[in-house]
Amino acid sequence: MKFLIIDAYPEKSRAALNDAGMSYAWELYAGMVKRVLPAAEYTVFHPSDVGAEFPGKHNLEQYDGVLWTGADLTIFHTHVPSIKAQIDLAENVFDVGVPSYGSCWGIQMAAAAAGGEVLANTKGREMGIGRKILLTEEGRNHPMMKGKPFVFDAFESHYDIVVKPPEGTVVLAENEFSGIQAMSVTHKKGTFWSVQYHPEYNLHEMSRLTVVREKVLIEGGFFENPEDLEKHVERWELLHSHPDRSDLRWQLGIDEDILNIEIRQQEFSNWVNALVIPYSKEKEQR
Structure with a gap:
């Protein structure tokens, strides 16, 4: 099987994260x-690069x-x-019918491409760990959320949110801070499953991202000063290295989810399992 991974971070942002x-x-x-698929192949595409x-x-x-990663872009800046x-x-992927999946920028892309609306969250930035994400009634019975706890926490780093899901959307999970946290969009020939949170992150990756976002997080009141941020990141990194530390789990409010x-x-x-493998088999039989 072959996947297209779309990493929309601009080159300068990619360098900052990597540094x-x-x-x-x-x-x-x-x-x-x-x-999930050890033998799978993939192509990486950077759409924000000059000359892409x-x-x-x-x-x-x-x-x-087709996979959409997160990105530090604003999707309603369509003048860019x-x-x-x-x-x-x-939109072309929807036309062709290839299954899509994405997180953060991905859920916003699913909404925008199918006719929904994304705006800045009036409550501000959701950062670190998003709390009390609750499966909707539809989500509890949807194949995307099969095996997922009815209430869970997840890694978050975003300012914008889906405020108007497009026609053909099933909202699968929500929380109080950001509203829609997971949804399925069926549009034209395609289906796009997406989440606002970051399943691809772990505590180490979230720690490094927090360091990159130091300035905006201190200005936003998440941390009092750089030393405060550094101490928090150190505890996340320690728990990442020692996930059996029950004391850190309790202090940080972190569990198996x-x-x-x-x-x-x-x-x-x-x-x-539900979309890609059946699509691939159907494509082989054409």
Whole structure:
């Protein structure tokens, strides 16, 4: 099977994340793919890079799945050519019918490409660990959320949210702070499963991202000063290295939904099994 991984972080942002010790967004997605399908192949596309050549519909047909990583962009800034081109690309994927999956930027892309609306959250940034994400009644019976706890926490780093889901959406999970946290969008020939949170992260990756976002997090009142942030990051990193530390779990309010990769990435595994594999088999029979 072959996947297209779309990492929309601009080159400068990718360098900043990497300099802080964080994996590239595409690498985290490649890791999810290889964990579920070790023999799978993938192509990485950076649509925000100068001179990026966007794949046409014919090129998209070679893939069994399209993956959208997170990104530090604003999707309603459609005056930016590369952002408008990404929305057009997502629309083309819907046209072709290749299954899509994405997190953060991904859920916003699913909404924008199918006619929904994304705006800045009036409550501000959701950062670190999103709390009390609750499956909707539809989510409890939906294949994307099969095996997921009815209430869970997840890694978050976003300011924008889906405020108006497009026609063909099933909202699967919500929380009080950001509203929609997971949804399925069926549009034209395609289906796009997406989450606002980051199943691809772990405590180490979240720690490194927190370091990169130091300035905005202190200005936003998440931390009093750099020393405060550093202490918090150190405790996250310690728990990442020693997940059996029950004292740190209790102090940080972290449980298996954050630490267990099977639970954390359940939605992605379900996407592969419920959408990608059947699509791939159907494509072979054409």
